[in-house]
Amino acid sequence: MTSTLNPAGEHPAGIPDYPMARAAGCPFDPPPALRAKQEEGPLTKVRLWDGSTPWLVTRYAEQRALLADPRVSADVTRPGYPSPAPVNGSSKISFILMDDPEHARLRRMVTAPFTIKRVESLRPAVQKIVDELIDDMLAGPKPVDLVEAFALPMPSLVICELLGVPYADHDFFQENSKTIIKRDATPEQRSAALGQLAGYLDNLLGEKLTNPGDDMLSRLTERIKIGELSRQEAAQMGVLLLIAGHETTANMIALGTLALLEHPGQLALLRDTDDEKLVTSAVEELLRYLHITHNGRRRAALEDIEIAGQLIRAGDGLIMANDIGNRDPEAFPDPDRLDIQRDARHHVAFGFGVHQCLGQPLARLELQIVYSTLYRRLPTLRLATDLEQIPFKHDGSVYGVYELPVTW
Amino acid sequence: MKVIIDQDKCVASGQCVVAAADVFDQRDEDGIAVLLNSDPPAEQAADVRHAAAVCPALAIHLEE
Ligand code: SF4
Numbered sequence A: 001m002t003s004t005l006n007p008a009g010e011h012p013a014g015i016p017d018y019p020m021a022r023a024a025g026c027p028f029d030p031p032p033a034l035r036a037k038q039e040e041g042p043l044t045k046v047r048l049w050d051g052s053t054p055w056l057v058t059r060y061a062e063q064r065a066l067l068a069d070p071r072v073s074a075d076v077t078r079p080g081y082p083s084p085a086p087v088n089g090s091s092k093i094s095f096i097l098m099d100d101p102e103h104a105r106l107r108r109m110v111t112a113p114f115t116i117k118r119v120e121s122l123r124p125a126v127q128k129i130v131d132e133l134i135d136d137m138l139a140g141p142k143p144v145d146l147v148e149a150f151a152l153p154m155p156s157l158v159i160c161e162l163l164g165v166p167y168a169d170h171d172f173f174q175e176n177s178k179t180i181i182k183r184d185a186t187p188e189q190r191s192a193a194l195g196q197l198a199g200y201l202d203n204l205l206g207e208k209l210t211n212p213g214d215d216m217l218s219r220l221t222e223r224i225k226i227g228e229l230s231r232q233e234a235a236q237m238g239v240l241l242l243i244a245g246h247e248t249t250a251n252m253i254a255l256g257t258l259a260l261l262e263h264p265g266q267l268a269l270l271r272d273t274d275d276e277k278l279v280t281s282a283v284e285e286l287l288r289y290l291h292i293t294h295n296g297r298r299r300a301a302l303e304d305i306e307i308a309g310q311l312i313r314a315g316d317g318l319i320m321a322n323d324i325g326n327r328d329p330e331a332f333p334d335p336d337r338l339d340i341q342r343d344a345r346h347h348v349a350f351g352f353g354v355h356q357c358l359g360q361p362l363a364r365l366e367l368q369i370v371y372s373t374l375y376r377r378l379p380t381l382r383l384a385t386d387l388e389q390i391p392f393k394h395d396g397s398v399y400g401v402y403e404l405p406v407t408w
Numbered sequence B: 001m002k003v004i005i006d007q008d009k010c011v012a013s014g015q016c017v018v019a020a021a022d023v024f025d026q027r028d029e030d031g032i033a034v035l036l037n038s039d040p041p042a043e044q045a046a047d048v049r050h051a052a053a054v055c056p057a058l059a060i061h062l063e064e
Helices: A034-039 A059-065 A102-108 A117-119 A125-137 A146-151 A153-163 A167-181 A187-211 A216-225 A231-262 A264-271 A276-290 A359-379 B015-018 B042-054
Strands: A043-045 A053-057 A297-301 A305-307 A310-312 A316-322 A405-407 B002-005 B024-026 B033-035 B060-063
Touching: A053 A059, A059 A297, A059 A305, A059 A316, A117 A359, A125 A146, A125 A153, A125 A359, A146 A153, A146 A231, A153 A167, A153 A216, A153 A231, A153 A359, A167 A187, A167 A231, A187 A216, A187 A231, A216 A231, A231 A264, A231 A276, A231 A359, A264 A276, A264 A359, A276 A359, B002 B033, B015 B024, B015 B042, B042 B060
Parallel strands: A053 A316
Antiparallel strands: A043 A053, A297 A316, A305 A310, B002 B060, B024 B033
8 A cells, every 4th residue: 555655646637645644753743745735725635545535634623624524434444534544334333323322322331430620630640650660760771662661551550440341451442452553454354453442441341340440441341231231332343442542642742752851842841841731732732733643533424514715515525634733833833843831722632523532631641741841850861863764654544653662 | 591501412611611700511421511500600701701701512501
């Protein structure tokens, strides 16, 4: 599938390939071709790996309007749905790829642990996890790969604790989750990995049915017992939460750290502050600026929709390119500047509409704690290699770095 | 200012609570937003407007 990263990317018909390649040496900015499309107008056509030509929505206002529009569907099995890779039936990962009312029914069963109050109550526990991982780093050899030593174990420990999954099994689900989000995995590989994880969660649910603990999976077993939820649905939800819980935050920690190291003035502001508000706004700004879910939010139109002078027809595919939406100068003045003091709270890094990320309060809490602790405890933190040597995840549905060698 | 929440639309993202904690809260059992004050004072108006703007489900309506 090299064509998806073909920098030239223009077919004779004039419809460019999507996704587009980032500029060499510019790891934080969206692809220049995407910027050019945004300047042309809010909606344009692109060509996907399968030859289909969905709409690419590049501007913030239209993205939000369409993501909140009940006439668009998130159901991957709908005709016209612009799939980022080949799918088969079993690739449907729980409620993120369903529409209401099914989506709302399932989502509401797992919202309770993610209320602002409940998540805030985890602050001391998450702080402890962060402090202990940093203690280990300080006690060990350097340089060290920040991804392996810190960015990945940190959110994995938290989500395992929340779900009631033994952390000892983390190698197994990290391997499978890597396969699921890899852009060039075959449908067979992806569904095999999903099957592995679903089987694992199903087993765990079985244990918790007879021997419940104080965790999310145990609470789901109560719903299974009263017939509100099937065991298969519960296992799918577990898979979703497990994957979402550790890939995204891990990449925000590592890529965010790299972005800050490349912007030393911004890093110094964050390191030297004890103002919680600045930490909070830094997290929002880095979410906006980096936008690690760089493959767009995918939808299919259920009816004809007119927007920005354009008629979208029922059955047309839609890709909301939220990465460039977060760099829309209409919504964020001087959008390509990383400025942790700006108000970026209205960014679309978590999406928009009814599918907006369920785990966002937890992600924010984790990032606030990391960004306010890591650089203070490692004030001389720096790259242990050249920027050119760092392997970026161009091929995944979550953008980030595979490795980040650092020293201090 | 008068604030109205459509609880059927709410997806429990908690964004309103983060933006204006004096005006919005969430039910413990499912995170659905509830109003603490449907007629907030003028000094909270900007926060409430922000809450309505970031609500992903467009569940918050304001009458000014
Ligand atoms: S911001 Fe909207 S969706 Fe989120 S909890 Fe408040 S009312 Fe519900």
